[in-house]
Amino acid sequence: MTHSVLVVDDEPNIVLSLEFLMKQANYDVRVARDGEAALAEIEQAPPDLVLLDAMLPKRDGFDVCQAIRADPALNGVRIIMLTAKGREVEREKGLALGADDYITKPFSTRDVLERVKDFLGEPDEA
């Protein structure tokens, strides 16, 4: 089964890089550039994993995370939060709100891939 990944970030270049990585790993990739778009996408079709930036326009990543976790139907969605803010408190907040993992930027692409694979299992070879 193909797993789907939702990439949420307002920086186009970062979206581009993550999109490329996920595609390369044979995951189904969708993108959103702000919090509201992200929620819309999730509502439409819940992904298996969300790569969620903390700083987003319209609704920030913490809100989105909280919203996902508030819905028991979305319990199976894995959330990895990304942030460029280096503070411990952000990490604590994210994990407290229900994120499954937290990565700080700049991240290692291999690291991101590994974590995604951890959660989702090896993708089927296309």
Added chain:
Amino acid sequence: MLQGWIIVLVSLAYLCFLFAIASYGDRRADQGRSLIANPYIYALSIAVYCTSWTFYGSVGRAASSGVGFLPIYLGPTLMFICGWFVLRKIIRISKVNKITSIADFIASRYGKSPLLGGLVAVIAVIGIMPYISLQLKAISTSFSVLVQYPEIVMPQDLGSAPLLQDTALYAALIMAAFSVLFGTRHIDASEHHEGMVAAIAFESVVKLLAFLAVGVFVTFLVYDGFGDVFSQAAAVPALTRLFSIEAAGGYGSWISLMILAMAAIICLPRQFQVAVVENVDERHLRKAVWLFPLYLFLINIFVLPIAFGGLLLFPDGGVDADTFVLTLPMAERQEGLALFVFIGGLSAATGMIIVATIAISTMVSNDLVMPVLLRVGRLHLSEREDLTGLLLAIRRGTILIVLLLGYLYARLIGESYALVTIGLVSFAAAAQFCPAIIGGIFWKGASRAGAAAGMSAGFLVWAYTLLLPSFARSGWLPAAFLEEGPFGIDLLKPYELFGLTGLDPISHALFWSMFANIGLLVGVSLLTRQSLVERAQAVLFVDVFRRTEDQARIWRATASVRDLQGLLARFVGQQRASSAFSRYARRHGQKLDVQAPADTALVRFTERQLAGAIGAASARIMVASVVKEELLDIDQVMAILDEASQVIEYSRRLEEKSAQLEATSRELRAANERLKDLDRMKDDFVSTVSHELRTPLTSIRSFSEILFDNPDLDADQKKEFLKIVISESERLTRLINDVLDMAKMEADQLDWYMAETDARAVIDQALAATHSLLQRDRPIALETDLPTRLPSVHADADRLTQVIVNLLSNAVKFCDPERGRIGITAGLRDGLLQVEVWDNGPGVPEADQERIFEKFQQAGHILTDKPQGTGLGLPICRQIIKHFGGTIWVESVPGRGARFSFTVPLAEAGEAAVSASAE
């Protein structure tokens, strides 16, 4: 050799010699080279305590009661050991308050009470009578015995001689003459009699030597040492009983005598005079503490041997033991020694009489007569010119009267008593001062009423239990008075008051008089209230070691200096008064204008000088009469006010301090808040910057890794990714530069290169730099409205360029996407160069027009200009323009573009150019 006229001659010669010493001492004192400023002289002068009573009477008492004479000397020893506490305090108090006598001391302590002063004077006069009579009796007796040489005949065998042949009378008159000469030649404000002290000290040496001479003679020449005398005495049963205390009357007698002597050594007027009034330096007391007891020890060593020697030599009681010191040498045919001893005894008596009569005359004149006379308005004493003569006359008269009274007592009563007993009667009288004095210096609560009641009661009891009985025993009162009590009332028997038996008369009297005295002193003091003056004086006395400065007293004085000087002169003489005043003036560095009103200090000074002459109470009256105010209560009121104002001052300062503390802590809290805000802002800035930096970094890293991990990417994609890496690196660089600029500018650590700058050139440069932007994505029209020449501005050229470039690129970014138009104008406005950059973009809403100049803010809510904008462009422009001294702002109507303007101050040359040009 020992004929009457020789003895008289030698005696007179001796007295004249004493007088010579005294006048020499006085002369030296006047020259300022005091003879007696010496602790040894001081201690010797105190030895005036040993009168002819010691000289003759100790042996007499030892012969009948063994060690019974000893407590009279042990008591003073003990008293002096703790004299450091008691005597020193009394001396200090007396110095500070210019006390001139024991009456002055007591009167001063209890609110400057003339009543108490007079009471003390009366008690002193009556109490001293027996003692003086004792001395006179001793002189006449010793003379009578000596003149009988080589026969040893006791005077009482001679019967009562007719008046004109009574040696005692002549002795009294001669003594009076000498006392007058010694002590009343002039009035000294401090009441020091240095000559007298010198003479007394010399006398103490003479009597000690005389006694030691006869002692050595008897012990080692007549007998073979102490052991010999005592062993011979031990062989006589009648004498061995003297080896025990029982002979001395048991412990009751022993203790009461010791207590009596302890009181007497301070309270006898003559002792107070030499120990306190005549003291010139408090430090002399240190040596006196042990020197005086040592003197007592030495003069008593041979008492017992002499007593026993005499008892052994004259076994049948035919010879009065009081005379042993004379009769023993006489019996051994030692004429010289006998004469020497006689002179010693004469010395002892003379010393006592002179000092005692001088002390008493001072008291009588200052505390008894003068206050009365001054109050008798009819005499108009306050107006008399010279009162010195009156004072001296009063004192001389007193001396004569006291001596005659003593003689009278001796003649009437003295025969029926042994010397020692008479002395003890006087001791008991003097002891009545003790509670008032000791209580006064240690207990602030002792009041005048208490002291007056105590002393009066004690005196009355003394008179009843000791004085009257002496009249009865001499036959002047019926004997039944003693045996059955007055009017037959058993309980009031003078020697057994209220049925108290078993005590010898002295102890009995001491007990009851002290009972009444102390009891009333304490009781009445506790029940009555002190007046303000009393309280002030009590504090002055009890706290003397803590308060050595005078209370500041405010006199609403209307006396002139001349008035005060004249007042003083009336009592101490013109010369002394003016020298005292000029000394004062010198010491205070003032010139005393005699017309000027006297200030507080001078009035005080005058009062003190006067107190030395006539006593504190009288001085007060006199000064008050001159100053025309009765200010007895103002004193303490002012003192209380002083204290109160001090307290107020302290609490005011405390309040101030605590208010200051309050203010400071408030300020601190406010500062803390501000610091926390700054901290938060800093945190926000730091985290925002961190965020902003990490973002391009993320792209750079990600795409670099992707490129690295995927070498088989197709070329187009590779190119695209590389382009991203490059552009993000550029972005990062821009951001870092901006952040650094911003940080440096804010921390004032940027290096500015301010110079006279050609504005036009800068603008041209900026336009050139941004030229490419205009062509990049879509064509944008640029309109310029710049004069050919612009004045020079005072600015940093590079930074100015940076500002204009920033504004231009912003304009390019935000101008209309379809038909972008931007423009730049520059010109002079209000003496400043003003540059404007406009665009036809969406404009900036009013709410944001300030916000966009803040870090990381943009119109709208978030940075929409990624990845180009750093969010720091406008804030940096603002910092730069601010540093130049200009302002930057935006004018905009949403939908109708925005116009960014800034001003820059001109350089001086530019100003000149401005005024020169026609612009």
Added chain:
Amino acid sequence: MTRPGLMNERLMALFLLGLLLFGPPLMGAFDRPAIALGIPVLYLYLFLAWLCLIVFSALAIEGGAQTPSGAEPEDLDRAFEDEG
């Protein structure tokens, strides 16, 4: 130099000692018809005790201080400043 307070204490102690020495209890012990050194015991005791007391007080005073203690001479001078 011992402090003035110590001197005061010693003097007070000596005073109390004196009261004891010349009081009934101790004196009673010596009040016997005995002779020592040729001198009746009571006499010897009293005079020796007296001498000792004097000597000790001399020591207490002289060893007490080299400078006048507690006399506050400066204050004395100020108090006397008006004196002739």
